[in-house]
Amino acid sequence: MIVFQRIRYKNILSTGNAFTEIDLTKNKTTLIVGDNGAGKSTVLDALSFVLYGKPFRKINKPQLLNAVNQKGLMVEIELETAGRKYKICRGIKPALFEIYQNDKLMNQTASVRDYQDILEKSILKMNHKSFSQVVVLGSSTFVPFMQLSAAQRREVIEDLLDLQIFSTMNNLLKEKVSQGKTDIREVQYDINLLEEKIDLEIKYQDTIVTDVERTIGDKSKRIYEHKETIRKTSDEISTYEGQNRTLANRIRDKDKTYSRKDSIRAILDQLQSKIKKINKDIDFFEHYDNCPTCKQDISTHFKNKIVDDRRNNLDETTKGLEDLEKQRDQLEERIQEIFVVGEEIHELNTNISERNNNIHSYNLFITQLNEEIEELKEKANTVKNDSTQIATLNAKRDGLLKSKVELGEHHSLYRVGSELLKDTGIKSRIIKQYVPVMNKLINHYLQQLGFFVQFELDENFNEKIKSRFRDEFSYESFSEGEKMRIDLSLLFTWRTIAKLRNSVSTNLLIMDEVFDSSLDNNGTEEFFKIIEELTADTNTFIISHKGDVMIDKFRNIIRFEKRQNFSRIAA
Secondary structure (H helix, E strand, O other): OEEEEEEEEEOEOOEOOOOEEEEOOOOOEEEEEEOOOOOOOHHHHHHHHHHHOOOOOOOOHHHHEOOOOOOOEEEEEEEEEOOEEEEEEEEEOOOEEEEEEOOEEOOOOOOHHHHHHHHHHHHHOOOHHHHHHHOEEEOOOOOOHHHOOHHHHHHHHHHHOOOHHHHHHHHHHHHHHHHHHHHHHHHHHHHHHHHHHHHHHOOOOOHHHHHHHHHHHHHHHHHHHHHHHHHHHHHHHHHHHHHHHHHHHHOOOHHHHHHHHHHHHHHHHHHHHHHHHHHHHHHHHHHOOEOOOOOOEOOHHHHHHHHHHHHHHHHHHHHHHHHHHHHHHHHHHHHHHHHHHHHHHHHHHHHHHHHHHHHHHHHHHHHHHHHHHHHHHHHHHOOOOOOHHHHHHHHHHHHHHHHHHHHHHHHHHHHHHHHHOOOOOHHHHHHHHHHHHHHHHHHHHHHHOOOOOEEEEOOOOOEEEEOOOOOEEOHHHOOHHHHHHHHHHHHHHHHHHHHHHOOOOEOEEEEEOOOOOOOOHHHHHHHHHHHHHHOOOOEEEEEOOOHHHHHHHOOEEEEEEEEOOEEEEOO
């Protein structure tokens, strides 16, 4: 998790030569207010500039420089992630870009672009697009997730799920695939040269010998390939067997768990019956003054004593019932886990059986090939002449053939790996697992915001929105207020997913003029409820020019003002 701690800036936009400093962790909720042009939103541009070297709003980078002072723009931010403290400094006139790790300046021999890559990929682990979807929601320049292209949507999700490593690996594999093709061509060229020499040396030998030797080479290659396959398959079996033993140990308590469940169920039934009887007794003594059987009066003291005893007994029994219900629920979870593990064991056993059958088949092939090779050798020995030069050339050729086979195998593996690492491979499988979680969270936040539709993203991140009457809509079908509810729900979902994955998770959430136009009173109230849920590990900043009516909802207020044409935080 990235914890943004402090930001300070000067000579950016309307901010003068004195540093404006904001503690980003001091309060869980902060309202930023001020008149139009007072510099409320400057913190967004400062944050975007120091992290990514560009403004947050749609202005040119040179326009960030204060028009009066025209120099000395400086933004500094302190953060902590992965147990390391970082300080990032970036400036204009003079140009500056520095990263400090634990108060030590990081190597600056790299280019600015490479230095930025280090910051985004190794420290922040998010690009500017993900930053604008997870950290900042700005009304003026914000492009909602639903308005991004398919490629841009995928890029955001891959950042959230920390899938960039697969793209890096794919690029490396592409280079290996390309190099593999070159190596195979070069080996094949050498093989071709040797075979031409062999043809010149053995032109006196008849066609039979040549064919026999070539056939033997092919069959030997096939034997080698089969043995390699058997070795790899045996390794897979060993791995599956180890996994099987581990899983079996995890469910050793299976019988005990089921027995305990039955015992608890019986005790629960007894307690429920007891509670019912106690309640019946209490009801009787509270409503009857004489015995319905003997018609004798029941004294008030006796009734009160009996009722008190029964109530005490009821409390004890009810507590025991609740404790047992908790135990029952825990056992149910354990039983579900045992079932899942049993399914995994079954799947492993199936895999082991399949691979044992494959090994048996390959061994039969190898036996058959060896028999055929022996027959061919006997045939060849009767017709070929012994030649040292030819033998030497053949040895070199065989070595190259083996190298080619090995290169081909590596090349095939690299190609398979590259295919797996494409967008349609491993990344798609991971994304597919998270899509239902995303949809569940999105609809959860939509309901909290009082927007009762069924929102669903598919694996290509296309939306399907249905009303309670099952009418289908698109994002563009809704009003600005309804769109804002969708945008907020997506924002909260991305932050939750990021926290689960520990990818682009951060404490900082900044929203610029979210309430000023698109959210009604009901939506605003529901939004604050969600914000309260986030406050455990989130520092939320709300920028608004209508903030005066919401001051009581925030733990901290920052008011910006303009003095002598320069923005500053009011005293």
